[in-house]
Amino acid sequence: MSQAYQFTIENEKGRLDKVLVELLPDKTRSHVQQWIKEGDVLVNNASTKPNYQVQPGDAITITEPELVPLDVQAENIPLDIVYEDKDVVVVNKPQGLVVHPSAGHQTGTLVNALMYQVKDLSGINGTIRPGIVHRIDKDTSGLLMVAKNDFAHEKLATQLKDRTSLREYIALVHGVIPHDKGTIDAPLGRSKADRKKQDIIQDGRPAVTHFRVLERFKDFTLVSLKLETGRTHQIRVHMKYIGYPLAGDPIYGPRKTLAGNGQFLHAKVLGFKHPRTGEFLTFEAPLPALFEETLAELRENR
Incomplete structure (x- = not known):
């Protein structure tokens, strides 16, 4: 009404x-x-x-105007909810779970699960839409912030735009990176050769990724990455660009790689200023079991 x-x-x-x-x-x-x-x-x-x-x-x-219900089915899919209040939800998304319904993924997504478990989600632009403020890829695991109302959605989105939120990822990449840290500043856009991919484009959108080496193995490197921007496939494209593609990446990495279910990329740390209280909140999610098991094997063989 x-x-x-x-x-x-x-x-x-x-x-x-x-x-x-x-x-x-x-x-x-x-x-x-x-x-x-x-x-x-x-x-x-x-x-x-x-x-x-x-x-x-x-x-x-x-x-x-009356809100128009979103035609998305609520599904009882287990979710790891790290934090929830009247404005914000933080979810630890498992690898393999699609965030938004799309062609080929109408059901079984994070949004379907949120519609069942959280129910109250932001309704930007007059439509009841899932309150996803930012996304991570299907085969990337880790933390996502979700807005339960429009006020929270805009506040959180502004922080992403102004680069004041904290997002730290852990990735396993091919090759041994010789230097301990670095910054990749290379604009991204849709690939002209393959429209399903992103690429380094001269007139693309600005994209900045900072990385730091955590551990080196015989043929791989474990790195921590902090995003200034949040472009589609940013980490995956940037690491390929400097010659160290993500292990397990089916699109940007080599075909022969470690056994797994996609890229070894985990959104480990998420921090943001609470949209209503102004308090800076920080959350951390442990690496998935398969990621930890793979690291243990690499340590044994180096």
Whole structure:
């Protein structure tokens, strides 16, 4: 059911969108701007623009559009929920679980599981959509943040955009990296040769990855990686670019590699400022059992 709001401007000053966010603190500015754009906000019975300067006596009426249910089936799939409150959920995603429903993966995804276990998810742009703020690949394991409402979603997304969140990954790569640390600053974009792949593109989107060597083996290196940006397949493409592709990577790595179920890549550490309290929260997830077992074997054989 849609909800209506009515206000009369008294002492408020400034842009319409800014004033409405002050009057409705649980709504985000982009959410309010979308309402104005769609004609759901009337000032003195007339639609206007977000930058309209409000005047004393202005009568504002808002008809919040009814949320459209997402056609995604809730499924009772076990989830490792590391943290949950009224705004945020942090999930430790297992390797092999797809994050979003897509062609070929309509069911059995993290979103299907969240719809069953969490239920309250952000509804950006007027549609009940899964509150995934960022994604990791199907065969990458580890931590993901999920927004339970639009306010949290926008706050968390802004942190990703401003590069103030913390994301640390652990990866096993082919080859022995001689230097202890480094930074890869190479723009990424869709490959012109294969549209399903990402590649280093001169006019691509900026992408920065910092890496640090944790352990060296006979033919492999264990590394810690911190992301400044979060481009699709960023770590996988960047490590291939410098000559050390991820072990087990079916797209960017060599065919003959370690036995496993995809790339050895784990989102181990996730940190962000809580969208409502401002407290910086940090979470850590242990390496999956197969990853640990593989490292143990490499240690025995070096």
